[in-house]
Amino acid sequence: MTSIAVLGIGNNLLQDDGVGIHAMNLFAKNNAHADVSCLDAGTIGLALMDRLSRLDGLVALDAMRLGKAPGTVTVLQGAAMDEHLRNHHGSVHELGLSDLLDALRLSGDLPPKRALIGIEPACIDWGTEPTAKVAAAIPDAAARVGDLVRHWQTDGAEESES
DSSP, X not given: OOOEEEEEESOTTBGGGGHHHHHHHHHHHHOOOTTEEEEEEETOOGGGHHHHTTXXXXXXXXXXXXXXXXXXXXXXXXXXXXXXXXXXXXXXXXHHHXXXXXXXXXXXXXXXXXXXXXXXXXXXXXXXXXXXXXXHHHHHHHHHHHHHHHHHHHHOOOOOOO
């Protein structure tokens, strides 16, 4: 059986910064997969290492500045995700995610299948609800998590290199 974790990353007290958590919650509400766990990772840290060890797959959802229109959903898998985390930091959380993945890699526990689903933010200011364009992208991001999970479970194809 495949074990997959879906992480919602962000601070849901800062409008669009919490979009990863909102998207994870929407996915979790409709998640019928016993082997998929959904975790509110907040602003992320190495404390999550134990929860993420020995996984087959990891999907991280976060606000991600790439210079695109607000609400644009971008999916980076495997080596593309690793490359992005090494070289482009569009979110303060990507540093924490990068450190966490490096620690998993060093311990031999890096999930072979991994993806980062980023949603371009419009505003990161005090507030508990995302802006309209970002909120409208949440169902798309949650659906993309579902697509990845189904693909990883049924295809078994490696999407990444360790």
